Amino acid sequence: xxxxNDIIDIEITxxxxxxxxxxxxxxxxxxVKGAIPGDVIRAGITKLKKTYAYARLIELLKPSGDxxxxxxxxxxxxxxxxxxxxxxxAQAKYKEEKIIDTLSRIGGMDREKLEELNEGFISAVSxxxxxxxxxxxxxxxxxxxxxxGFFESRSHRIVPCGDxxxxxxxxxxLLLLLKDWMEENGIEPYDEQSGKGFIRHALIRxxxxxxxxxxxxxxxxxxxxxxxxLIERLAGIPSVKSVMISxxxxxxxxxxxxxxxxxxxxxxxxxxxxxxxGKDFSExxxxxxEFFISPLSFYQVNPEQTERLYATAVSxxxxxxxxxxxxxxxxIGTISLMMAANAKEVIGVxxxxxxxxxxxxxxxxxxxxxxxxxxxxxxxxxTDESLPRPQVVxxxxxxxxxxxxxxxxxxxxxxDRIVYVSxxxxxxxxxxxxxxxxxxxxxxxxxxxMFAQSHHVETVCLLSNRKPDTKVRIDVDLEDYYRIKDSKxxxx
Ligand code: SAH
Numbered sequence: 198x199x200x201x202n203d204i205i206d207i208e209i210t211x212x213x214x215x216x217x218x219x220x221x222x223x224x225x226x227x228x229v230k231g232a233i234p235g236d237v238i239r240a241g242i243t244k245l246k247k248t249y250a251y252a253r254l255i256e257l258l259k260p261s262g263d264x265x266x267x268x269x270x271x272x273x274x275x276x277x278x279x280x281x282x283x284x285x286x287a288q289a290k291y292k293e294e295k296i297i298d299t300l301s302r303i304g305g306m307d308r309e310k311l312e313e314l315n316e317g318f319i320s321a322v323s324x325x326x327x328x329x330x331x332x333x334x335x336x337x338x339x340x341x342x343x344x345x346g347f348f349e350s351r352s353h354r355i356v357p358c359g360d361x362x363x364x365x366x367x368x369x370x371l372l373l374l375l376k377d378w379m380e381e382n383g384i385e386p387y388d389e390q391s392g393k394g395f396i397r398h399a400l401i402r403x404x405x406x407x408x409x410x411x412x413x414x415x416x417x418x419x420x421x422x423x424x425x426x427l428i429e430r431l432a433g434i435p436s437v438k439s440v441m442i443s444x445x446x447x448x449x450x451x452x453x454x455x456x457x458x459x460x461x462x463x464x465x466x467x468x469x470x471x472x473x474x475g476k477d478f479s480e481x482x483x484x485x486x487e488f489f490i491s492p493l494s495f496y497q498v499n500p501e502q503t504e505r506l507y508a509t510a511v512s513x514x515x516x517x518x519x520x521x522x523x524x525x526x527x528x529i530g531t532i533s534l535m536m537a538a539n540a541k542e543v544i545g546v547x548x549x550x551x552x553x554x555x556x557x558x559x560x561x562x563x564x565x566x567x568x569x570x571x572x573x574x575x576x577x578x579x580t581d582e583s584l585p586r587p588q589v590v591x592x593x594x595x596x597x598x599x600x601x602x603x604x605x606x607x608x609x610x611x612x613d614r615i616v617y618v619s620x621x622x623x624x625x626x627x628x629x630x631x632x633x634x635x636x637x638x639x640x641x642x643x644x645x646x647m648f649a650q651s652h653h654v655e656t657v658c659l660l661s662n663r664k665p666d667t668k669v670r671i672d673v674d675l676e677d678y679y680r681i682k683d684s685k686x687x688x689x
Contacts, residue, residue, distance in 0.1 A: 199225070199250065201242055206258060209236045212291055214299070214623065216279035216652030218254075227252045231273060233283050234291075235261025263287035268325070271358045276350035278363070278650035285324045289646060292654040293318035296622050296644045304626030305670055306639070316476070316643045319505045324649035327499045329403045329468070331364045332452055333372060335379075335386035335396045343376050343386055345399065353389055353450075363650060365403045367434060371412065374430050375399055382423035392417075392448050400443070400453070400492060403436075404468040405500045411439040411466045413492040415453060417446050421460060428461050439463045441492050457492050465491040470500060472535050473508040484538045486563050488529060494555045495528045499647045506618065506645045506655060507535050510591060513616045513641070513659035516540050520588040523612075525575040525603065530556030530568065532591055532618075537565045542585065545570045546578045576600035579607065591616045598624025601631070608635035615660040620647075625656055627673045632660055634669040 199205070199222075207220035209232045218232030220240075226249045232238050237259035240252035267273070267281040280288045297315065301308045321327065333345045336355045346358035360369040379386070379396060387394040398415040412431070414421065421427070421442050431437050440461040445454030472484035490496050497503040510532060514522065516539035524533040527545030529552050537543045537560075545568060547553050556570040571578050575592070578584075580602075590612045592599055598621065607615065608631075615637060619625035629639060637660040645655045 199242055199245060201245055203242045204239060204255065205242065205252065206237070206239050207252075209234050209238060209261070212295075212652075214295060214652070225250070229254050231282065233261050233263055233280075233287070235263055269358070269362050271346065271356045274349050275347045275356045275358060277347060277361075279652045281650045285321070285649065288324075288649065289318055289320040292646060292652075293644050295654055296642070296656050299622035300626050300629065302626075303623055303673060303675070304629050305673070306626075306629075314639060314641050316641050319478075319502070319509070319643055319645040321499075321646040321649040322501050322505075325362050326365065327501060327649065328361075328363045328365075329405060329500060330496070330498045331361055331368060331401050333358075333368075333399045333401070335375075335398065336388070337386055343379055345372050345376065365401070365410070367403075367410065367436060368401050371401060371410070371431075371434055371437065372399060374433065375414075375427075378423065378427050378430055382426060384422060387417050389448075395422075397445060398452050402466060402490060402492070402496075404466045404490075406467065406469045406487075408436050409438040409466045410434070410436045411441065411463075411490070411492065412437055413441040413443050413453075413457065415443045415445050419444055419446075424460055431461075437462070439466055443492060453493060465489050465494075468496070468500060470504055470507065470531065470535070472511060472538065473504050478505050478508055482538075484535065486531070486534045486559070486565075488531065488559050489555065489562065491555070493551055495549070495552055497531070497647070502645060502647045503531075506647065506657060507532060509643050509645065509657045510616050510618055511535055511539070513614070513657060514540075514589045514591065515614060516589065521585045522589045522591065523579070523584075523587040524591045524593075525579070525599075526593045526595070527556060527570065528552050528593075530559050530570060532593060533568050533570070534559060534563060534565055536589075536591070537568050540589075541567065543568045544584060544587070546573060546575050548572070548574050574600070576603040576606070579603055579610070586610055587612045589614045589616065591618065593618040594624075596621040596624065598628050604628060604631045604635075608632070608637075611636070611662060613662055617656075617658040617660065619656045619658070620653065622654065622656060623675055625658070627675055629658065629660070630669055630671050630673050634671045636662060638663050 209218035209220040211219040218229040231254045239256040244251040265284045297311045338344045344357045385394040387397040400413040402411045443454045444456045469487045472482045474480035474482045522540045522543045524545045527547045533543045533545035553570045553572045640659045642658040647655045
């Protein structure tokens, strides 16, 4: 038997869904942060459970061939890039395998069949510098100096980081400029403990289309002091086209306040997405959509990969021009507007009213007339019998997946095809079980890397209608799957 603080030597053979190494000693599994498959390590047991344990990496006895030097000095402390110590090809392989493994383990699907249906992983074109958005918290270090960066994993300690390698090259310059301006004008960063201080976060967004940047300062107050001095300094970075403030005077973990005000320039920036063609996305169709992005609107953070993801979703929808398409969980209508080019009508449904307002504006701006956007919970809106029945339903839910009522209603409406865009393979596996037992067959799928260096993965699936399969189990229990996560949470 093992005891806490025991030292063990193990070989890492897998990665958990959270990106931690798994190794076994006498068949007993150990989870080790920072270790990857192929590593032989010395580790100290930090927490023992009945069926598994956590251990801390002490020494790398023999490094895996998939290892690389993490490029960011904040790696390991910042909660962002959990896989930066893995060569990119190995990251992509891990993510592709994670989808197949989860669909077979949780969804009960046959592995060989899944390998047949897999149309190939869509690796990141740019594994670094791909993000168009970052939110940097401001605070003070032990010496009382102003710092900015990212929160440490599962905490609110700031890991100083002046140049996030996933973000834009100009972010660092902008942040330093902000720091200088704060110091010169006696503007304090916000302190979560006391609720005092002023600057909470700097939100930076960037357009891939033209490089335009938006700065939104989240402040603990109603008015920005020394605004003129800030604007004057910002002239040094001509790509900044919009300066806003977000008023957040509450003592809360939520970053953005409810009210945003324009300080200087435009009220947002514009970006565009093209509809790509071809399995390898080498062709560009004539469809291009422009989107207006304000500080509060949801917009995918990796435009390059978003184009690949959407192209896959559109090709899976198999549109001929005669279909009514429902785009559930539509955000600001990006998928709806892509689909509209080849559909009779697209109906987008989204729960956030501001996103629907943006979606309508985006439709108008792009001159797309055959779309309709409805505010509401997908599970409620789909039951409205006055809506035209869909031939194709697209769902793109948040991590928790689709509501059961939503899936049951889709099954009742019996569209020819369902395109499921998922950001969590576990809830995808659960929802596919429900759809399969209700008469849909998984036809094809592809994983897509929207978040290189992180452990997250996106999946696009095509399902088509056939006879119900009574053999599929739908009493899928995610508790087992999440127990690991929960116990980790408790540990910290
Ligand atoms: N398809 C969009 C957005 C996907 S993110 C895109 O590609 O950009 C998931 C969206 O689902 C978010 O905009 C979120 O606000 C929305 N959402 C969450 N729960 C919902 C629900 N019950 N009904 C409808 N929309 C919901």
